Amino acid sequence: MFTIYIVEDDTITARTTTNYIQEYSDTNKHFIVSDFHVRTDNFETFIEDIPHISSRYNIYIIDIHLNASINGIDIARKIREFDFNGYIIIFTTHVEFTSKVLSYNLKVINYIQKSDDAYTLKLNSTLNTIVYEIGLIKDNT
Secondary structure (H helix, E strand, C coil): CEEEEEECCCHHHHHHHHHHHHHHHHHCCCCCEEEEEEECCCHHHHHHHCCCCCCCCEEEEEECCCCCCCCHHHHHHHHHHHCCCCEEEEEECCHHHHHHHHHCCCCEEEEEECCCCCHHHHHHHHHHHHHHHHCCCCCCC
């Protein structure tokens, strides 16, 4: 059972992503969501407000550029201090940060541009990859 953490300052994108993941869960018997945590503000306290548990059933979807004193890269770095097994997916419109994300060795499973018309297809593919990597299914097609 997966725990989903969405850190996104755009409430429409946060809601759309939550709805998409719920639909994905409803149609995929291997992907069961036990809990959603959606943060659209107060990003500075996000790390303190979540359990510090390392689990490959944790999925963090993080926007890089947040309207706050902390950015998504800093949040991802703090997550990696206690959860090296969880999956981090970066959502952003700022492609210029790609090399910075890679340079921090944050073990990001995917970097998805929100402005890409096919972002839900990329999210679908990423969720399929997670289910496959965990071993819940044997064929990643």
